[in-house]
């Protein structure tokens with residue numbers, strides 16, 4: 135979504151989904167995905183294998199200096215259990231747990247020997263009644279999870295205070311130094327308190343095979359959603375209907391959440407970089423920037439496509455679109471081991487500048503991608519690219535006076551020889567987009583049974599016919615939903 139300062143943009147994966155009443159027997163499409171993936175659980179299990187998680191913690195311990203302690207807290211549960219819970223990405227990366235309160239305590243003594251302790255709450259039958267069973271001290275095994283030991287969260291201060299007595303450095307993540315008193319943790323003088331986040335961010339930067347598989351699934355689901363949006367969009371719809379179509383597809387394919395607020399900006403809103411109100415009614419002739427991404431098991435896709443509401447680009451829209459596309463292709467060509475995000479940005483922005491639109495490209499071209507949409511802000515843009523890193527390439531041109539905003543974003547994996555575009559299944563050229571939109575009737579363009587909405591009366595406020603292909607009001611009390 136963000137450029138440079140990080141423009142998050144979401145991209146769609148490209149696959150054509152067999153979808154619809156007459157397609158219940160549809161087989162795999164060309165990307166190999168059937169109507170519903172049956173291997174989501176396997177992918178998640180492989181991505182969060184205990185042996186893999188334990189290896190990550192060992193790598194982190196190795197990076198710590200001798201005589202140090204690292205304490206990482208899980209995200210606290212929300213004040214009300216019906217509010218959403220999102221685990222801190224660092225904690226998820228190292229433990230695979232999606233709950234709090236829990237703590238990870240890594241201790242490295244003066245001889246370089248390490249301890250890897252997980253603190254879990256005891257089983258709480260009352261909470262189970264409301265929230266269901268969750269991993270607890272009673273249900274888990276240290277050996278199975280690959281920890282030196284499991285401890286009760288109530289022992290946190292005792293364990294940390296004892297470890298700090300023999301240490302020189304105290305690394306913290308997920309909780310603040312000034313809050314340590316709340317946990318009865320006393321830092322002895324002579325122990326320096328530091329942040330653990332940079333060391334963990336550096337580990338997270340290079341993805342292993344399980345992580346790449348999870349990212350690919352998030353991206354493929356996003357691709358399906360982008361394609362469905364292209365097939366569904368109509369003049370007269372609101373932007374939030376496009377968003378609904380996209381997010382329905384996320385859930386339909388197993389991604390529980392969007393990775394970030396979906397950006398569906400049409401007409402003048404196509405020029406608002408992080409627009410997420412999505413409340414405008416779309417008109418024939420508008421472009422829409424759909425910058426969206428599914429979060430699959432914690433891993434974030436981020437794919438942007440720009441397409442015309444009517445299904446056909448105007449000559450001017452096509453002209454601007456093709457400059458952005460050329461810039462994006464130049465940016466992708468610059469992704470290879472040894473280069474940096476600055477090189478990628480230079481390659482993309484040179485194309486836009488030479489075309490005379492330099493001042494209309496106001497954001498950076500890339501950000502890292504993984505367990506966060508910006509994965510993470512800790513990692514410098516000067517970092518030298520290595521195989522296994524994943525980044526976005528997303529130049530844009532935004533001409534507010536003409537209501538033309540175009541952004542194209544793909545998710546790219548650095549490989550030994552160069553790179554692989556993970557989101558290349560989503561149509562990207564003008565011809566490909568116009569072809570997929572032609573005569574298409576996606577899930578969001580289908581009629582549903584008329585519903586009774588109280589309070590709606592035919593009035594002068596009724597939209598004029600030219601605003602929409604079809605009049606959405608079929609009577610004084612009935613609104614036909616597309």
Ligand SMILES: [Mn+2]
Pocket residue numbers: 135136141142143144436501526528543
């Ligand atoms: Mn992005």
